[in-house]
Amino acid sequence: xxxxxxxxxxxxxxxxxxxxxxxxxxxxxxxxxxxxxxxxxxxxxxxxxxxxxxxxxxxxxxxxxxxxxxxxxxxxxxxxxxxxxxxxxxxxxxxxxxxxxxxxxxxxxxxxxxxxxxxxxxxxxxxxxxxxxxxxxxxxxxxxxxxxxxxxxxxxxxxxxxxxxxxxxxxxxxxxxxxxxxxxxxxxxxxxxxx
Numbered sequence: 001x002x003x004x005x006x007x008x009x010x011x012x013x014x015x016x017x018x019x020x021x022x023x024x025x026x027x028x029x030x031x032x033x034x035x036x037x038x039x040x041x042x043x044x045x046x047x048x049x050x051x052x053x054x055x056x057x058x059x060x061x062x063x064x065x066x067x068x069x070x071x072x073x074x075x076x077x078x079x080x081x082x083x084x085x086x087x088x089x090x091x092x093x094x095x096x097x098x099x100x101x102x103x104x105x106x107x108x109x110x111x112x113x114x115x116x117x118x119x120x121x122x123x124x125x126x127x128x129x130x131x132x133x134x135x136x137x138x139x140x141x142x143x144x145x146x147x148x149x150x151x152x153x154x155x156x157x158x159x160x161x162x163x164x165x166x167x168x169x170x171x172x173x174x175x176x177x178x179x180x181x182x183x184x185x186x187x188x189x190x191x192x193x194x195x
Contacts, residue, residue: 001020001025002024002025002026003016003024003025003027004027004029005026005027005028005029005032005034005073007032007073007075009123011074011075011104011106011122011123011124012072012073012074012075012106012119013072013073013121014070014072014119014120015034015071016069016071017068017069017071018069019068020053020069021053022053023052023053024053025050025052025053026046026050026051026053026071028047028048028050028051031075031076031077031078032048032073032074032075032076033045033047033073033074034051035071035072035074035110037069037070037071037072037113038069042110042113043069045110072109072118074106076106076109077105078105079103079104079105079170080123080127081101081103081124082102082104082127082131083099083101083128084099084100084101084102084128084132084135085097085099085100086098086099086136086139086140087180089140089143091144094179094180095181096179097178098143098176098177098178099174100151100175100176102135102155102158102173103169104127104167104169105167105168105170106167107162107163107166108163109166111166112166113166114166115164115165116165127167131162135158138161139154142154142157150177151172151174152172154172154174155169155171
């Protein structure tokens, strides 16, 4: 049996779960890696190429036909853009809302699985949810210091956190810093004018 790893729009995706026959071949295209898991433990990391189960030249799996296993595809070559937003930050008597985006690539597939667990799929939207706490904390802490060089300071603060999660933070952008109270007043005025 031959299994070809594919992972189009996800950082990580479970591509197989079940019993894999002896001498099965796992084909991993360039730009992807595959993580072989059995019993909640990582057995092997497969890089680009052909890998045969239980061959001396490939990875080994004892009792391959008797035990269930999982195979995860990890996209190493593609960057993923993630939108973020933080509201309700009190600074100098103003309530600020801040938003932007960041770009990540996979740095370490094993760290991703260790951090996020053996999930079915992990895409940019999932990353946004899972990294929201870390991003929010970094934005709040740095916004209290100054708005000058805000994106660079947040990136510096988030880089080790992302690396711990198996992700490399390529870029961090702050697109907008707005006064939420002024925005609310403006919206209320517009509502009154409409009525």
